[in-house]
Structures are given as C-alpha cells and as structure tokens.
Amino acid sequence: MSLRPWHAEAWARLQARRERDALPHALLLAGPAGLGKRDFLATFVKGLLCQQTHDGTPCGVCRSCHLIAAGTHPDVAALSFGLRKDGVTRSEIVVDQIRDLSARLAMSSQFGGWQVATVDPADAMNAAAANALLKTLEEPTQATLLVLVADEPARLPATIRSRCQRIDFLVPTRDVSLAWLAAEGVKDAEAALDAAGGNPGMARTWAADGALKQRGEVRHDLKALAAGRGDAMEVVKRWQAAEPARYLWFAAQAATDELRARAAGKAAPLESQMDDESLDAWYGKANRARDALRGPLRVDLLLLELLAAWR
Structure with a gap:
C-alpha cells in the first residue's frame, strides 16, 4: 500500500507523535471520498502494530502484518454496516454495534501492544450509537486507538468531533492531482478531474467507469x-x-x-x-x-x- 502525495504532511505528523509516544486515543480522518483516507488508515494501522516497523512503515512479512492482511489480527476491530435480522445490510451503524465494540476495547491487548478499532463510515452512526460512542471516547483505555472515518464529518455530533484528533484530507492542487493521475495511467485526466470537482481519486475511478x-x-x-x-x-x-x-x-x-x-x-x-x-x-x-x-x-x-x- 503506497501513500498518495497529499498524505505526506498528515503521515509525518502522526509518525512524529507515535515516536514521542504521544498518539491521541481517538482520531477522526475527515474529507471527501476519493482522497485515500482508507488506504492511509490501513497503512498506518499496519505500521502501528507491525513487529518490525521502520519509521511507521509496515514490513509486510511479520506475523502481525500477515494477520492484518488476513483480517484476523486479534487487536484490530473494524466496525461498519451490520446486517439486519432479515439479512439485509443496514444503512446506519446502530447502538448495539457500538456497545459490542466498547466491550471489546475494555479487554487487554492479546499481543501486549496497541488495540485499534475503526468505525467507518462514522458519519453513518445514528443518534443512539453516537451517544454510546461518546462514553467510550470520554473514558479511553490505555494503549487503545479509536479511529473514525467520515466523508461528511459535519454529520457527526460536535461532542464526538471535539474529542478526536482530526486529520483533514483536502483536495490537492490541480498540478499535484494531474501528476498523480498521469502516474496512474489515467486517460482524459483533465476532463475527469473537472468532472470530479478536482478530486483525483474520484477522477481516477470516473475515468475508468x-x-x-x-x-x-x-x-x-x-x-x-x-x-x-x-x-x-x-x-x-x-x-x-x-x-x-x-x-x-x-x-x-x-x-x-x-x-x-x-x-x-x-x-x-x-x-x-x-x-x-x-x-x-x-x-x-x-x-x-x-x-x-x-x-x-x-x-x-x-x-x-x-x-x-x-x-
């Protein structure tokens, strides 16, 4: 997983905090869809739990990296849309999911290091779920990192946003976007970028579909x-x-x-x-x-x- 050019500043800031052992207990990755927030998060979590990390970059070969790649790492919990009783995927994240997540985070890390939980999309939590998460944010456990991912962070209650260290993913300059699209082999890059409102990730997808x-x-x-x-x-x-x-x-x-x-x-x-x-x-x-x-x-x-x- 490679980071995108516009991720460099946020990556450097988080890694500096990690090296000082000063990571916050909660992060909010916020910004429009298409800017690579989820790729950024995946790389960061893998590097945080990696047993042979170099400057936060995961080695990809240790036991932890293999477990994360397989989706079976015991200290990683990923929360998204669940299923209703009739088997249909929900359109929102509900309170029972948050309560289960909070109960899991109350337990000790199985590998003796960080526990990481992600909520994506966090802006899909209903009001009861958001209130339940607030209690977890107010009473964080040691060596636990909770990461919220939101394409539309304004939908989150202010009480949630204020308790997270916010990392904003902003649309890069046109020159940076076009250079990245060219490196990705995107045809009609300028037209696609215009259609996507300057969002390079969206432009790459739209140029192909x-x-x-x-x-x-x-x-x-x-x-x-x-x-x-x-x-x-x-x-x-x-x-x-x-x-x-x-x-x-x-x-x-x-x-x-x-x-x-x-x-x-x-x-x-x-x-x-x-x-x-x-x-x-x-x-x-x-x-x-x-x-x-x-x-x-x-x-x-x-x-x-x-x-x-x-x-």
Whole structure:
C-alpha cells in the first residue's frame, strides 16, 4: 500500500507523535471520498502494530502484518454496516454495534501492544450509537486507538468531533492531482478531474467507469429540457436506473457552469430560461436531492420534482 502525495504532511505528523509516544486515543480522518483516507488508515494501522516497523512503515512479512492482511489480527476491530435480522445490510451503524465494540476495547491487548478499532463510515452512526460512542471516547483505555472515518464529518455530533484528533484530507492542487493521475495511467485526466470537482481519486475511478459519458448525457438532457424538447419522465428513468447520486452531482455542476458562463459574459451552454437567482436556487435543490437519496423518499419523485423545476 503506497501513500498518495497529499498524505505526506498528515503521515509525518502522526509518525512524529507515535515516536514521542504521544498518539491521541481517538482520531477522526475527515474529507471527501476519493482522497485515500482508507488506504492511509490501513497503512498506518499496519505500521502501528507491525513487529518490525521502520519509521511507521509496515514490513509486510511479520506475523502481525500477515494477520492484518488476513483480517484476523486479534487487536484490530473494524466496525461498519451490520446486517439486519432479515439479512439485509443496514444503512446506519446502530447502538448495539457500538456497545459490542466498547466491550471489546475494555479487554487487554492479546499481543501486549496497541488495540485499534475503526468505525467507518462514522458519519453513518445514528443518534443512539453516537451517544454510546461518546462514553467510550470520554473514558479511553490505555494503549487503545479509536479511529473514525467520515466523508461528511459535519454529520457527526460536535461532542464526538471535539474529542478526536482530526486529520483533514483536502483536495490537492490541480498540478499535484494531474501528476498523480498521469502516474496512474489515467486517460482524459483533465476532463475527469473537472468532472470530479478536482478530486483525483474520484477522477481516477470516473475515468475508468464511463462517468464522463454520463456527465455529457446530463448536460444534453438539461439543455433539451430547457428548450422544451426533452421528456422529463424518460430522463428520470435513465438517471434512476444508473447512479442517481452521480447524475445529481453532474446536474449541480452543470448549473454552476451555467452561472459562471453568464458571469463571464459567455454563451450559457445549457440555455436555461431561469434567471440567476432561480438557477442558484436550483443548484441548491439538486444538492439537497442528492443528500435525500439516503432517506426513505422515492428516487423517481425526487428526480421528477427537480427536473420539473428546471424545465
């Protein structure tokens, strides 16, 4: 596992604390999906528990490294979405999971070193789970590290955030991103990076899975609807059948580009009939619709309402 260029500062800071034996009892790895937080975490945990580590880098050959690679290290606990009684994966982390984790952390390390527990995605904890975790954060046990991973840390209660050492993963500069994408062999790197809002990890994924075609499809659909030519229901069916969250991302992005073109005195690419204030409000509506996909509302109705407002 190799770290990405924009991880260097956070890695150096954590390793300096590890060498001083001053690691916090809780970390919060926060930042947009696609920036490699989870790869960073995996490497850090492996290095922390490695029996032959060099400057925090795992050797990959000791017993601890092999156990972690196999997912059977007794001092590593990874908490994510569990299963309901009917076998369906939950959409949130619940209080019983946190209580089980807290009970495990109350026991001594089996290897006599660190115990590490991860909660990912921590921003998916429901209110009861977050309250239960708060007690564990307030009464940490010795040589125990709890790591929370959150793509949207604002969803976490302030009481949780304030009790963790926060490591923010920020979108790197365009030059750094393009250099990394080139090293990864990504084609159409600039277009993919634009589509991903500057996020290089997301750009790498989207360059490989047809996202650029979807981005063009969204803009074609919105332009047709603005001109009164498109069929909103047909658009809803296509967006819903694929990845509605991604289509909504591209829709919000298209609205932003429309506003920027107007501000620069250029021809607006989507030819929207809305004024600037309405277009800005529609941008917010598109983002709220993407957020609402997590809830129980019907996806087709969310999309239809949004596209009706556009038309």
